[in-house]
Amino acid sequence: MFLIPKNSLKLLLLIVLGNASIFTADAQQVSLARRQQDFVDLRFGMFIHYNIPTYMDQDWADPEASPAIFNPKKLNTDQWAKAAKSANMSYGCLTTKHHSGFAIWDTKTTDYSVMSSPYKKDVVKAYTESFRKAGLKVMLYFSILDTHHKIRPGQITPEKIDFIKAQISELMTNYGKIDALIIDGWDAPWSRISYDDVPFEEIYRLIKSIQPDCLVMDLNAAKYPAEALYYTDIKSYEQGAGQHIQKESNKLPALSCLPINTAWFWKTDFPTVPTKTADVLVDKMIKPLNDAYCNFILNVAPNRDGLIDDNALSTLAAIGSKWNNVGPVQALPVSEAPIISSNLAKKQAANSSWSDDMWIMDFANDDSFTTAWMSNPAVKEPWYEVSFKRDEAFNTIVIAEKKANIKAYRLEYNDNGIWKLILSGTDPSRIKIHRFNRVWSKKVRILIDKADKQVELAEFQVYNERR
Known part of the structure; x- marks a missing residue:
């Protein structure tokens, strides 16, 4: 038996704790790198824009639209999952709340939700159960910008930040394993809500505290350089907004999104206007994007009955006959951990x-x-x-x-x-x-x-x- 002098004991403890924090950080980065690789290996998935804008022929709904208009007669999330499987997709991602603030899950945070509509059923629950049953991964979309609850520039308060955290906590807690949360309406030129107004690091760590394996993906590629991960685990490119990955030079795990129709949410002309073709979607999107470490997510918008239109179903089946997920893409290059903290030098x-x-x-x-x-x-x-x-x-x-x-x-x-x-x-x-x-x-x-x-x-x- 021997004794360590008090001062030496303190020094030893500091060294051990310091090394432990380094090892923990290194382990977290290794774990994140593995999940990033898993994500790009999924190759192809279904974005599902379905929310109150579906019933307004608009992508951005009136924030005061009555929940009474959200009234699908035949909503069938099993049909969505079957359609995704027909295209050999690996996962789905549903718009739980878009920019006008209407929640399509059984939330305790607000009465502006599907539970106040004639439908009165938790759409997120039905979706997650259907996609898991079909062997598909489950991801969710969530908008920080919320014009109904006045979460917008110049009106962010501690109470509204708590509201955001409460909603995200519900989504991370009540629906089983969520492979990724895609966040929108944050630090974009059109939303003008900065990562300081709604502190990114707090939201990021909240998500990871509940679901450590959940990737956090913010649709922010327009502002930040393509060579680094700023405020996201996966670099995201919205093609409709003019965001296009540099296929020859990209070295980061990436996501590119595009609708199969002409817009994100269902429009009255969708059943009669041709979708993008399977040839274009396979040869110009899926294959070249996968070769650039990029996962492709194709938006397929259910109609007002809560079903995917026949023309979109046909295109998805045609994709499945032309393309299949043959397994992992090439190994991702080693990259730095994402930047998630506030920039202290900004405007100093x-x-x-x-x-x-x-x-x-x-x-x-x-x-x-x-x-x-x-x-x-x-x-x-x-x-x-x-x-x-x-x-x-x-x-x-x-x-x-x-x-x-x-x-x-x-x-x-x-x-x-x-x-x-x-x-x-x-x-x-x-x-x-x-x-x-x-x-x-x-x-x-x-x-x-x-x-x-x-x-x-x-x-x-x-x-x-x-x-």
């Missing part, structure tokens, strides 16, 4: 060496990847600095360039007037993600020692990740 005071013309330092932390701080070509060793109002803890820095020109650089933080090195980097990527042991400072900077061409820094981002 910035300084830099001489800028080029109008492209001054404020453009590198304005939360836009379309603008950039440009270093004046006359400066041989440019630098860029962000100042906080008080000491901030941080352990991650992302250097996002317009083009990959920076080749050698140093990251430093200021400790009581003395600049101290965080790391020296030579990452040639356009998006350079650096994770390190936590430091505290009011100032952080990048010193650029070597660049091939003029430096164009789109975003200099600083995060304090929980890990």
Whole structure:
């Protein structure tokens, strides 16, 4: 038997706990990488836009539309699952709540739901049971933007954040294993609800706390660079919104979505207007997307009776006769864990060496990847600095360039007037993600020692990740 001195015991405990947190973070990333691979291996699934817009001939419903109009006479989720199987799909994803806020599950959070409609049955429950019975994976869609409950720009309150959490908790708790939650209406130019207004990390960790294996997918590809996972486990591309994956260069687990008809929710002309053809959907969508680490989800909208139209059924069967899931796609390249925390540097005071013309330092932390701080070509060793109002803890820095020109650089933080090195980097990527042991400072900077061409820094981002 031996005794460890008190101070040494504390040090040993810190080392053990520190290593445990590292091992836990590493294990979580390995687990996430496995689920990302599993997701792209699914290859092809069915998006099901079915909600109160179905009964309004619109994709965006009137937020004050009466629940009385939601009244399917023949709703049959077994038919949906059978249709998905006919196309050799692997999973489904149902719109539990769209932007107008109508919930199609038995929720305790609001009376603006299917339970107040003439139908009075839990559609989410029926869907999950039918798809599982057919051997299909189950995913759900959920909109953060909610115009009925006034969850919109300038009106986010703690109570509304609690409302969102309560709804997501119901969906994650009451319907068995959910393989993925696809989130919409968040941090988009048209929703204008930021990841700070409704804190992304809190929602992300809530989902994972209830269902650790559930992938969190936010439809946000339009804003963020294609080379990194920002606020999502899977990079998502909505083709109808002009978001198209770069098939030749993509290295991330991805999802691409498109409707089989001309819109997401059912329209009165859907039964008579031809759908996209099986040839196009197989040869131009499924196959090339799968070759680019991308899962393809095809939207098939049930009609007002709650059934899929005959022309869509025929197209799905034709897809199944042309295509089958032959197994796993090629192995995904190793990628960095998603960024899920708030950017501490966003719109904080910035300084830099001489800028080029109008492209001054404020453009590198304005939360836009379309603008950039440009270093004046006359400066041989440019630098860029962000100042906080008080000491901030941080352990991650992302250097996002317009083009990959920076080749050698140093990251430093200021400790009581003395600049101290965080790391020296030579990452040639356009998006350079650096994770390190936590430091505290009011100032952080990048010193650029070597660049091939003029430096164009789109975003200099600083995060304090929980890990």
